[in-house]
Amino acid sequence: MRAIFEQLKGKLIVSCQAFPGDPLDDTDAIRRMALAALDGGAAGLRINSAEHVGVLRPETQLPIIGLHKHYGSSGLRITPDFASAAALAAAGASMIAVDCTPHVEPDGEPWQHLIGRIHNELDLPVMADIATLDEALAAEAAGADCVGPTLHGYTERTRNNQSFSWSLLAEMAARLRVPIMAEGHIATPAQARRAIQGGAWAVIAGSAITRPGSITAGFVRALREIASPAAAIGVDIGGTAVKAGLVLRNGEIGCLQQAPTDATRGRDAIAEALVRAVTPILAEAERTGRELAGIGIATAGAVDQSDGSIFAATDNLPGWAGFGLRSFAEEQFRLPVRVVNDAQAAALSELQFGGGRDLSSFAVITLGTGVGGGVVVNGSLLAGQHGFAGSIGHSVVQAGGRACNCGRHGCLEAYVSTAALIREYGERGGILDASAGEAAMATKINALARAGDAAAHDAYDRLGACLAEAIADLFNLIDPETVFLCGGLIEGYEPFVAAVEKRVAALLHFGSKRQPRVRAAHAGRLAGMQGAAALVFRLDD
Numbered sequence: 001m002r003a004i005f006e007q008l009k010g011k012l013i014v015s016c017q018a019f020p021g022d023p024l025d026d027t028d029a030i031r032r033m034a035l036a037a038l039d040g041g042a043a044g045l046r047i048n049s050a051e052h053v054g055v056l057r058p059e060t061q062l063p064i065i066g067l068h069k070h071y072g073s074s075g076l077r078i079t080p081d082f083a084s085a086a087a088l089a090a091a092g093a094s095m096i097a098v099d100c101t102p103h104v105e106p107d108g109e110p111w112q113h114l115i116g117r118i119h120n121e122l123d124l125p126v127m128a129d130i131a132t133l134d135e136a137l138a139a140e141a142a143g144a145d146c147v148g149p150t151l152h153g154y155t156e157r158t159r160n161n162q163s164f165s166w167s168l169l170a171e172m173a174a175r176l177r178v179p180i181m182a183e184g185h186i187a188t189p190a191q192a193r194r195a196i197q198g199g200a201w202a203v204i205a206g207s208a209i210t211r212p213g214s215i216t217a218g219f220v221r222a223l224r225e226i227a228s229p230a231a232a233i234g235v236d237i238g239g240t241a242v243k244a245g246l247v248l249r250n251g252e253i254g255c256l257q258q259a260p261t262d263a264t265r266g267r268d269a270i271a272e273a274l275v276r277a278v279t280p281i282l283a284e285a286e287r288t289g290r291e292l293a294g295i296g297i298a299t300a301g302a303v304d305q306s307d308g309s310i311f312a313a314t315d316n317l318p319g320w321a322g323f324g325l326r327s328f329a330e331e332q333f334r335l336p337v338r339v340v341n342d343a344q345a346a347a348l349s350e351l352q353f354g355g356g357r358d359l360s361s362f363a364v365i366t367l368g369t370g371v372g373g374g375v376v377v378n379g380s381l382l383a384g385q386h387g388f389a390g391s392i393g394h395s396v397v398q399a400g401g402r403a404c405n406c407g408r409h410g411c412l413e414a415y416v417s418t419a420a421l422i423r424e425y426g427e428r429g430g431i432l433d434a435s436a437g438e439a440a441m442a443t444k445i446n447a448l449a450r451a452g453d454a455a456a457h458d459a460y461d462r463l464g465a466c467l468a469e470a471i472a473d474l475f476n477l478i479d480p481e482t483v484f485l486c487g488g489l490i491e492g493y494e495p496f497v498a499a500v501e502k503r504v505a506a507l508l509h510f511g512s513k514r515q516p517r518v519r520a521a522h523a524g525r526l527a528g529m530q531g532a533a534a535l536v537f538r539l540d541d
Contacts, residue, residue, distance in 0.1 A: 001125045001145060004063050004094055005179055008202040011043035012192060013065065013181070015206030016052075020071075022213065031055050033210050038062065046097070046183075046204055050087035057092030065127055065204075066093025076154075078129050081109050082117050089122040097148075100128040100139040101155050112142040119143060127181060131155040133171045140178050147172065148181035148204065163538070164191060166198065166360075166378030173199025194360065198378050230293045232536040233281050233335075236342060236528030237274060237299040239263050239316040239369035240418075240439045244277035245526070246285065247296075247533035251353035253526055255281050266319035275332060282333065294336035295329060296532030298345035300370060302388050308339035311386060315405040316370050338535045343372025343390060344381055345531030346521065350484050351376050352534040354522030359481045363474055364521060365392055365467075366528075367487035369438070371413040375478065393417075397469045415466040418442040418489060424459035442489060450493055460496050463489075468503035475508055475516050486521035494520060 014037035018025040024033070030052050034045050044063040047053050053066045066088035070080045078099035079085055085096045096118050100111045109117075115126045128139030129150040136147045149172070152158050152165050164185040172180050179201030186192055192203040207214045234247040241261055245253040259276040262269045278295065285292055301313030301320055308326020329337040340348070347364040350356035356364075360379055366372040371393030375382040382389045393413035394406045401410030414420065418438050425432070425445050430453075432441045448456035471483050483504075490496055501518035508516060521527055 004125060005146065005201065007063055008043055009179075010196055011202055012041070013044040013046055013063075013202055013204040014038075014042040014209055015046035015183070015204055016210050017046075017048045017069075017206060018211070022211075024211070027052060027055055031059070035059060037209065043202070044094075046206070047093075050084075050091040050093075053088055053093050054091035063094040064092065065095045065097050066091065067097035067129075078150075079114070082114060082121075085114065085118050085124075086122060089118075089124055093124065095125045095127055095145070096122070097127040097129055097150075098144075099151070100130050100142075100144065100147075101132075101135055101151055111139075115139075115143045129183075131158045133168060133175065136172050136176060140176055144178060146179040146181055146201065147176060148183040150181075150183045150204075152184050164195075165380060166194075167380040167382065169195060169198050169200060170378045194379070198360075230291045230537075231285070232293045232533040233278060233285075233295040234529030234531075234533035235274065235278060235295065235297040236345070236526075236532065237261065237270065237297065237317075238342065238528075239300065240437075242270070242273040242277045243525075243529060244274075244281055245529050246281055246290070247530060249537055251349075251530055251534075253529060255284050257281060261317075263317050263320075267317075267323050270317060270320060271323075271328060274329070278333060292335060294338065294536040295333060296345075296529075296534070296536040297325060297329060297337060297339045298342040298528035298532040299325065299339060300342050300372065302386060302391075303339050303341050304386075305383065308337065312388075314370065336536070338532065340532055340535055341372065341374070341390075342366060342528045344374040344383065345529075345535070346372070346484075346486055346527035347374025347376050347381055347390070348531035348534045349527040350521055350531075351379070351381070352537075353530055354527075355482065355484060355519060361478065362480045362482045362484060363390065363392075363478070364484045364486060364527070365471070367416060367467075367485060367489035369418050371416055373474075375480070377478065392470055392474060395470055395473060397466050412466060412470045416463045416470075416489075421445055421459055421463060421489060424462045425455055428455040428458050430455040430459065439488070446489070446491065446493055449496070460493070461499070464496060464500045464503060468500050468507060471500065471504045471516070471518060472507035475504065475514075479514075482517040482519055484519050484521040486524055486527045488525050490520070491524050 016030050016034040034056050046065040048069050068079045068084035070077050098111050118126050125145035128144035128147045130136045131151040149168050181204050182195035182200035183204035186205045187208045195203050231246050231248050235244045242259045244257045246255040247253050257277045257280050259273040261273050302311040304311040309324045310320050313320040326337045326339045343366045346366050350364050356362050361377050364374045373390035373392035375390040394411045396410045397412050398410040402414035404411035404414045422441050445456045449460050497520045504516045
């Protein structure tokens with residue numbers, strides 16, 4: 001069995017299949033596609049049905065992963081019984097793929113039992129087709145010889161995931177001992193290379209190579225979007241203001257609106273500000289006949305992804321915790337709504353439209369009324385079990401230091417925020433009109449610092465020292481390719497970003513050799529709107 005895996009290590013397997021009723025759903029058509037793939041250098045094939053395996057076995061001695069798609073009363077299941085596996089083996093399959101999801105087919109056999117029979121009676125290895133990490137671990141424990149996330153996006157638990165899950169691959173690579181076959185939504189050579197670099201043993205590509213109908217539809221969809229691009233409304237709810245705009249698929253934003261949050265009046269006032277910001281954009285879209293894919297809302301606080309409610313929030317938005325934001329917005333605006341933490345939205349913006357497009361891992365830190373963070377690992381946003389992943393603002397930079405509104409002392413947010421900047425400026429003799437409000441005062445200090453004002457520069461220097469400590473910890477923890485900074489606190493102040501990068505390098509062990517990259521985010525203050533809209537587009541595609 002081991003020889004098969006050595007043949008496939010680091011190489012490409014091509015899945016040659018066709019949907020029932022497809023013009024290519026024909027034995028000779030499948031044969032010709034497979035031979036063309038082999039001519040192109042494929043190291044193996046993944047083939048559906050004993051008939052197709054039998055036709056191809058005389059043509060090649062390379063490994064063939066055989067499977068039998070069974071459409072039963074409970075939907076599609078892959079190789080649901082031993083008779084199907086035995087027929088594939090008799091036809092010449094080198095390995096049998098088995099559905100190892102918690103999918104019950106009345107006429108099938110438990111997959112755990114099936115793996116044992118394939119080993120003992122057919123003497124063939126088994127590829128477990130799974131959709132989640134726990135299914136992968138269970139398949140390995142039951143004796144599967146390799147595992148592939150083939151069904152990620154096709155089961156009830158994962159049905160909203162329509163792209164390859166880089167986070168799932170990373171988790172599998174960290175936890176599994178058996179080879180991982182990266183399969184499911186691998187669409188480009190770059191993704192195939194990235195999968196191997198991310199821990200996959202081999203890559204299986206199908207639709208991107210062998211299904212002309214799907215490939216054509218992608219081109220048609222792209223051209224249609226140019227002719228009449230759908231848009232989404234992006235919203236960013238912050239402690240100072242609610243910002244909203246019409247976001248196109250290329251990230252361009254128009255029809256900008258803003259309403260004061262007036263957060264001190266509680267959740268009803270915040271919700272009213274949301275309505276005031278969004279309503280003019282809806283009216284403009286209706287007037288111009290603009291198609292809307294939905295509304296994406298970025299908000300401070302942790303978001304429960306199951307229902308779009310606010311799981312937890314600090315006193316920057318009093319009364320916000322527990323609010324059913326998605327249900328409120330869907331009822332109010334009659335459009336699909338997606339809700340995401342504002343800093344995680346900034347990370348999505350950078351991933352979709354900014355400097356993170358060509359990066360595998362990076363972090364985004366938002367600096368404003370509070371400090372938020374979003375982390376991308378292996379090309380996917382890291383949310384965490386409860387949506388708190390990336391909450392760098394509540395990492396402690398000074399033990400026993402200033403009180404933070406989260407209840408702890410010495411958090412980064414207590415030293416790097418709008419209020420902290422105003423405090424530092426005042427302690428250095430700076431004088432501002434307090435009646436202007438915190439946002440206006442911070443904007444003024446920013447302008448003064450860029451103009452060379454000593455007190456403003458020194459205030460930012462103090463913030464930079466604290467921020468660098470937290471970023472150094474971040475580099476030590478996840479070693480990202482880049483950390484991006486964004487938010488009104490630093491907008492337009494590039495020397496500050498460069499100074500922070502220099503401080504981080506000095507703090508890191510071997511910092512002169514691994515050269516941390518700290519950059520200003522591309523979207524700046526619009527990152528929350530862009531990222532929230534990007535989430536709508538991803539689910540709409």
